[in-house]
Amino acid sequence: MADVKKLLQGFDNFYQKYFVENPETYKNLVLEGQSPKTLVIACSDSRVDPSILMNADPGDIFVIRNVANLVPPFDDDMSHCHGTSAAIEYAVKHLKVQNIVILGHSHCGGIKTLVEEHNHNHNFIDTWLEIAETQSINQICKNNDTETACRLCEKEAIQISLNNLMTFPFVAEAVQQDKLKIHGWYFDLWSGNLDIIK
Numbered sequence: 001m002a003d004v005k006k007l008l009q010g011f012d013n014f015y016q017k018y019f020v021e022n023p024e025t026y027k028n029l030v031l032e033g034q035s036p037k038t039l040v041i042a043c044s045d046s047r048v049d050p051s052i053l054m055n056a057d058p059g060d061i062f063v064i065r066n067v068a069n070l071v072p073p074f075d076d077d078m079s080h081c082h083g084t085s086a087a088i089e090y091a092v093k094h095l096k097v098q099n100i101v102i103l104g105h106s107h108c109g110g111i112k113t114l115v116e117e118h119n120h121n122h123n124f125i126d127t128w129l130e131i132a133e134t135q136s137i138n139q140i141c142k143n144n145d146t147e148t149a150c151r152l153c154e155k156e157a158i159q160i161s162l163n164n165l166m167t168f169p170f171v172a173e174a175v176q177q178d179k180l181k182i183h184g185w186y187f188d189l190w191s192g193n194l195d196i197i198k
């Protein structure tokens with residue numbers, strides 16, 4: 001339970017900062033609504049929280065987090081539960097964000113599973129990771145040891161997600177009209193470096 005206590009103390013600090021010392025912050029965000037300019041698609045990994053990494057304030061970034069920060073290709077079968085696609089749709093169509101950042105990272109457990117296993121248990125994780133099971137990823141896995149393959153696949157998966165983003169008609173249209181820019185960033189947990197891939 002120690003963990004939860006720490007989180008509740010953290011909330012007290014947050015409350016003090018935004019509701020006692022700067023009460024206008026949330027009042028304005030409620031009265032005017034949110035208008036974040038950037039959608040960040042990051043991994044669920046506890047070490048790569050975009051708000052912490054980017055020192056963001058409330059209202060700055062709209063965030064999607066999932067296993068391995070993947071974007072599925074556009075799929076117009078609306079009978080499926082497309083959580084990531086729904087959030088992309090909301091960010092682009094309704095919030096009209098001007099940037100989408102795919103934030104990948106080193107030592108990603110999701111990518112490691114993709115590199116090491118290929119066992120197709122047909123559980124949620126394996127099915128989800130199939131998004132990144134491309135020829136390029138398979139080639140990297142075949143030609144490298146596990147650690148090297150993981151680092152290369154983490155970066156390649158960012159490229160796959162960038163490509164998949166463009167399969168969404170409303171994303172492609174906004175990019176063509178110069179209303180939206182898409183970016184790929186890679187955070188190295190060991191060195192602390194942030195590589196700008198795109």
Ligand SMILES: [Zn+2]
Nearest residue numbers: 043045068108
């Ligand atoms: Zn990850």
